[in-house]
Amino acid sequence: MLKYGPEAADRVFHALADGNRRAVVERLTHGPSTVSELAAHLGVTVAATVQHLRVLQDSELVRSEKTGRVRTCHLDPAGLRSAEAWLQRRRTAWEHRLDRLGAVR
Numbered sequence: 682m683l684k685y686g687p688e689a690a691d692r693v694f695h696a697l698a699d700g701n702r703r704a705v706v707e708r709l710t711h712g713p714s715t716v717s718e719l720a721a722h723l724g725v726t727v728a729a730t731v732q733h734l735r736v737l738q739d740s741e742l743v744r745s746e747k748t749g750r751v752r753t754c755h756l757d758p759a760g761l762r763s764a765e766a767w768l769q770r771r772r773t774a775w776e777h778r779l780d781r782l783g784a785v786r
Contacts, residue, residue, distance in 0.1 A: 689763035692697045692740035697764075699758065702733050706742060709756035716745075 696702050701723050708714055708722050708735035720730040734754060740758035746754050 689740075690767040691708065693742060693760060693764040696736050696740040696742055699733065699736075701729075702737055705730075705733055705737060705754075706756060709754060713753050716754065719754065744785045 697706070704723055705719055707722060708719060714722070716727055716730055716734065719734070720727045723730060723733075734745065743754050743760075744757045745754045747753075778783065781785055
């Protein structure tokens with residue numbers, strides 16, 4: 682299970698730093714896809730897609746299951762919670778700063 686500390690957010694931001702991995706996440710928001718379908722969507726080899734999926738799975742953004750010879754990938758929104766929590770803390774801090782600035786005016 683992914684913890685919501687800074688290391689978890691680091692893994693998520695690292696995973697999402699790559700455009701192909703963001704494209705995989707975007708594609709999976711529309712529903713599950715096989716690795717072959719994702720590779721065709723990205724226009725890269727299945728081997729390259731598997732490497733991207735490994736990073737996404739390590740950050741718990743994607744999960745997969747294998748049935749026979751077909752591996753199907755699903756988006757795992759729980760992985761986004763660590764990044765969301767980090768962003769929320771930054772947003773709260775900036776909102777407090779802006780509120781204090783507004784009070785000075």
